Amino acid sequence: MNDLKQQALHYHEFPRPGKISVESSKPCETAAELSLAYTPGVAAPVMEIHSDPANAYRYTNKGNLVAVITDGTAVLGLGNVGALAGKPVMEGKGVLFKRFAGIDVFDIEINAPSIESFIETVVNISPTFGGINLEDIAAPHCFRIEKELRERLDIPVFHDDQHGTAVITTAALLNALELQGKSLATAKIVFLGAGAAGTATARLLKTMGATDITLVDKSGVLHSGRKDICEHSRELVRDTDLYTLADMMPGADVFIGVSAANALPPELLKLMAPRPVVFALANPDPEILPATAHSIRDDLIMATGRSDFPNQVNNALCFPFLFRGALDARARQITQGMQIAAAKALAGLAREPVPQQVLDAYNLKELKFGKDYIIPKPFDPRLMERVAPAVAKAVEQNA
Structure with a gap:
């Protein structure tokens, strides 16, 4: 270290x-170029923008x-x-x-x-x-x-810690659930961490069809009896008499950690349903290390936020391309429809054959859709080709 x-x-x-x-x-090597870059030439675009603010996109x-x-x-x-x-x-x-x-x-x-x-x-x-x-x-x-x-x-205004994390996590989860023979509509999903990333991801999954989501924070399950739930999280509150993470983990299909290092007790993995999905996304140290998780369950799919383990949930897969699509389409906002379009494009890309350029960038001989590859790599050149246009199309469709 x-x-x-x-x-x-x-x-x-x-x-x-x-x-x-x-x-x-722009070049500025001669007196003529200087007169265009600054006075007197710069007055021309100034007046064009003054007459129509949209011209700022044309001249700046x-x-x-x-x-x-x-x-x-x-x-x-x-x-x-x-x-x-x-x-x-x-x-x-x-x-x-x-x-x-x-x-x-x-x-x-x-x-x-x-x-x-x-x-x-x-x-x-x-x-x-x-x-x-x-x-x-x-x-x-x-x-x-x-x-x-x-x-x-x-x-467009975008809080990456909320919505960037939500998009990438959703993309990875769609693929992990398919590999495990499960669906978003029926999966029991438990979050550990109910801050910006946790609530935004839960909200996006709910919009996409998830029906069984529980959030757990330092004080326990976000349930209807608590008086300390902030306004932003109220729509995610559950009416339940189960109050702890340990109460919620039996039979869980998915665990998503956006909390702190070593926050998932290993013994709780044993309580999860067959073929579970475990996303331990705390950085730099996850809620549970992959080696520990795999030693307990040989039927799980695991993701973390780290580049030195398979299946890195990395926001760099989202925000550059989401903004590229939004800027190209002159979007006024980044909507949930745009986020869903980005998530689906990312999930789809991971299912395609991986080009040699990506293998070379990561010094790998082989990489294909499966338990150790559920989300594209950041240096995949196809990200720009797939994600940004999908986002721009969502803008055009007012999604």
């Missing part, structure tokens, strides 16, 4: 600090520019480290946007004394951008921030 730490620090510091930079997309980079914004209150699994300490993560998102979808990013770290001031800051800077990607903002105030920004802005 110390070696990895030193490698990471060196990577971020040299040959120059940080991971992103601004490059000019607004339509290919996303703001990655945080307040630093929930950075990775490190907690409330503050806005400035969150900057390496926001720069990293910028790298992924550019590398996978050709989208430019400004990372914005906001020290906001209140939720209201954070929202007003984002609203005030929004004319610069074609989309807003909210990142690493703690629950429950992330729910209010996203809701109000979606209502006030005419560009």
